[in-house]
Amino acid sequence: MRRSVAAVLIVLAKELRDALRDRRTLAAVLVSSVLMGPLVLLAISGLVASLESRAEQREVYLSGLAHAPTLRNYLERQTYAVKEAPADFEAQLRRSTFHDPVVLVPEDFEAALVRGDVPVVEVVSDSANQRSQASTARIERLLGGFSRERALLSLALRGVSAQILEPMEIEDRDLASTQTRATRITGMLPYFVMMAVLYGALNAALDTTAGERERGSLEPLLMNPAERWALVAGKWGAVACVSMLIAVLSCLSFLPGQWVLRSDTLQAMFQYGPREAGLFILLLLPLAAALAAVLMAVAIRSRTFKEAQASSTIVVLAISLLPLVNVFDLGGEAPWHLWAPALAQNTLMTRVLKGEALEWSQVAIPLGVCAVLTAAGVWYVSRQLHQAAVK
Amino acid sequence: MIEVRSLAKSFPVQGRGLAGWRRSRASAGAAAVRAGDGERRVHAVVDVGFDAPDGRITGLLGPNGAGKTTTLRMLAALIAPDAGTMRVDGIDVVARPRDVLARMGVLSDSRGLYPRLTARENIVYYGALQGMARDAAEARAEELARMFEMAPLLDRRTAGFSQGERMKTALARALVHDPSNIVLDEPTNGLDVLATRALRESLRWLRTPEGGSKCIVFSTHIMQEVERLCDDVVVVAHGRTVATGTVDELLAKTDERDFEEAFVKLAFAAERDGAGALS
Numbered sequence: 001m002r003r004s005v006a007a008v009l010i011v012l013a014k015e016l017r018d019a020l021r022d023r024r025t026l027a028a029v030l031v032s033s034v035l036m037g038p039l040v041l042l043a044i045s046g047l048v049a050s051l052e053s054r055a056e057q058r059e060v061y062l063s064g065l066a067h068a069p070t071l072r073n074y075l076e077r078q079t080y081a082v083k084e085a086p087a088d089f090e091a092q093l094r095r096s097t098f099h100d101p102v103v104l105v106p107e108d109f110e111a112a113l114v115r116g117d118v119p120v121v122e123v124v125s126d127s128a129n130q131r132s133q134a135s136t137a138r139i140e141r142l143l144g145g146f147s148r149e150r151a152l153l154s155l156a157l158r159g160v161s162a163q164i165l166e167p168m169e170i171e172d173r174d175l176a177s178t179q180t181r182a183t184r185i186t187g188m189l190p191y192f193v194m195m196a197v198l199y200g201a202l203n204a205a206l207d208t209t210a211g212e213r214e215r216g217s218l219e220p221l222l223m224n225p226a227e228r229w230a231l232v233a234g235k236w237g238a239v240a241c242v243s244m245l246i247a248v249l250s251c252l253s254f255l256p257g258q259w260v261l262r263s264d265t266l267q268a269m270f271q272y273g274p275r276e277a278g279l280f281i282l283l284l285l286p287l288a289a290a291l292a293a294v295l296m297a298v299a300i301r302s303r304t305f306k307e308a309q310a311s312s313t314i315v316v317l318a319i320s321l322l323p324l325v326n327v328f329d330l331g332g333e334a335p336w337h338l339w340a341p342a343l344a345q346n347t348l349m350t351r352v353l354k355g356e357a358l359e360w361s362q363v364a365i366p367l368g369v370c371a372v373l374t375a376a377g378v379w380y381v382s383r384q385l386h387q388a389a390v391k
Numbered sequence: 392m393i394e395v396r397s398l399a400k401s402f403p404v405q406g407r408g409l410a411g412w413r414r415s416r417a418s419a420g421a422a423a424v425r426a427g428d429g430e431r432r433v434h435a436v437v438d439v440g441f442d443a444p445d446g447r448i449t450g451l452l453g454p455n456g457a458g459k460t461t462t463l464r465m466l467a468a469l470i471a472p473d474a475g476t477m478r479v480d481g482i483d484v485v486a487r488p489r490d491v492l493a494r495m496g497v498l499s500d501s502r503g504l505y506p507r508l509t510a511r512e513n514i515v516y517y518g519a520l521q522g523m524a525r526d527a528a529e530a531r532a533e534e535l536a537r538m539f540e541m542a543p544l545l546d547r548r549t550a551g552f553s554q555g556e557r558m559k560t561a562l563a564r565a566l567v568h569d570p571s572n573i574v575l576d577e578p579t580n581g582l583d584v585l586a587t588r589a590l591r592e593s594l595r596w597l598r599t600p601e602g603g604s605k606c607i608v609f610s611t612h613i614m615q616e617v618e619r620l621c622d623d624v625v626v627v628a629h630g631r632t633v634a635t636g637t638v639d640e641l642l643a644k645t646d647e648r649d650f651e652e653a654f655v656k657l658a659f660a661a662e663r664d665g666a667g668a669l670s
Binding site: 224 | 506508
């Protein structure tokens with residue numbers, strides 16, 4: 001037994017050294033996992049900041065500004081800068097080169113207003129142009145204010161109380177905490193982290209199984225007096241180590257990533273400190289171990305690295321698609337979510353981001369699933385090892 | 392000392408129908424296929440037996456697909472035999488495979504190295520797996536490098552090695568634990584004249600008492616190898632041992648002067664026997 005444990009450590013050390021020598025692959029994976037945190041946050045904060053600045057700008061673009069002096073007067077009284085829209089604003093909106101909705105005023109606007117007719121004002125935006133879409137509601141509220149003012153003035157002239165128009169008042173009350181609201185934006189972070197772990201494990205897992213077969217080094221390896229399970233355990237340990245290293249690095253990368261947040265609102269909403277990073281790592285380590293074993297089990301049947309890449313696609317696809325159940329919020333959270341690998345981790349990491357407490361029973365289910373997957377994968381690889389060597 | 396008695400091994404035919412049957416016929420060469428009600432099987436080894444004593448080089452000579460590689464893989468406990476016994480220094484291979492592997496150095500058909508590790512690291516890794524201390528494995532790597540004249544290669548990564556350099560590294564790796572039994576599967580494949588000569592010299596030395604009186608078994612399909620190197624020859628064809636003896640004994644037996652002619656005669660006889668194996 002002591003000999004077998006020694007063999008596990010020998011294989012582990014060799015495989016780790018081998019993996020660390022594969023500089024190019026390792027560098028690609030490490031750089032992408034370490035830079036991912038800051039980059040994702042930068043992108044999100046860029047988007048949020050531009051939305052915020054647009055909201056603060058208080059600008060309104062009108063097409064046909066000359067036809068609507070009354071409207072202009074109202075808008076300027078609301079401290080908005082009123083500007084004439086460019087002539088080809090429709091084309092620009094479609095191309096996403098113009099980022100504000102445009103109010104289209106008809107030629108007979110003033111006359112119709114005076115006559116008491118109801119002139120039609122169009123608010124033009126492109127729903128594929130996200131930024132213009134974001135300000136549409138604000139502009140519509142503004143125009144609504146103009147309508148209301150006109151109505152109130154007419155009523156007041158006739159001596160009618162303004163309350164007749166609003167027999168009921170509506171107030172919003174949002175139950176979500178700041179952090180919960182933030183997960184609408186930061187909800188994809190767990191997904192990115194999991195992808196880093198998956199791709200970290202992928203290369204190493206394929207190299208120690210199918211790669212070893214392709215090189216013709218598996219057969220001589222088995223001619224050493226070491227137990228099969230010890231060889232496989234060593235290999236699995238090395239793959240899991242690489243994958244766990246990437247899990248830890250990518251989780252930690254969000255800590256300095258916070259500094260790059262340009263938006264104060266987002267910084268306030270995105271609570272990711274050492275506690276969150278620790279919980280993320282805690283949730284991801286078992287997943288890294290299970291992914292290593294499962295990918296090895298899939299790859300051991302392949303004769304070449306390339307063949308293994310093809311057959312591991314199904315695992316990669318499953319791990320990439322399962323968390324989307326959360327992202328697209330298909331039917332809310334269901335108890336089975338905790339039993340599916342990747343989806344469970346995604347669910348729990350999202351809870352961490354929302355600032356909710358994790359119960360041990362919830363953590364235990366995915367942990368158990370990962371342990372079973374790991375054991376099954378290692379057992380299967382040990383069973384297939386001899387057959388794989390001679391075929 | 393290696394003893395092999397009436398070894399047999401068959402594999403199920405891969406694929407279905409005629410196409411699968413043809414494929415396996417082609418790939419297994421001379422192997423026989425049993426067509427019956429049950430599963431079709433390729434009989435790679437039908438009855439192979441030989442004795443390889445210490446201090447001698449025993450050559451396993453046979454055409455491609457004769458069952459040499461399968462026999463050696465069974466000897467290395469990589470696949471289990473259907474019938475027969477194999478003993479290495481008196482230890483049964485099937486019952487105690489790991490004890491056998493500790494006493495045997497095998498250079499198998501596939502001899503892949505780890506390209507990102509140096510030659511030394513490749514050799515020391517196997518030493519460690521054989522249970523050697525790190526210092527001992529390092530020292531042994533140096534010693535083997537001197538023996539195979541590959542000292543300058545030791546600290547280079549094996550990625551850019553030539554066939555000969557790879558072969559030397561693989562051989563050193565197989566011998567790192569100084570085994571008393573050495574099994575080589577077609578070791579001269581892909582080697583040039585100089586490398587082949589160097590290998591031959593090394594094997595001759597390993598056979599001598601100074602070299603450790605090793606028991607050396609090596610398979611080949613090249614006549615000259617056998618003539619120049621082997622003390623004993625085991626002719627294998629169609630999965631059977633068809634003749635054993637020294638080169639001279641085999642020449643006398645077949646009444647030939649040319650060893651190649653003698654071999655063809657023996658193999659041709661086996662061809663007719665082989666037809667009988669198709670049952």
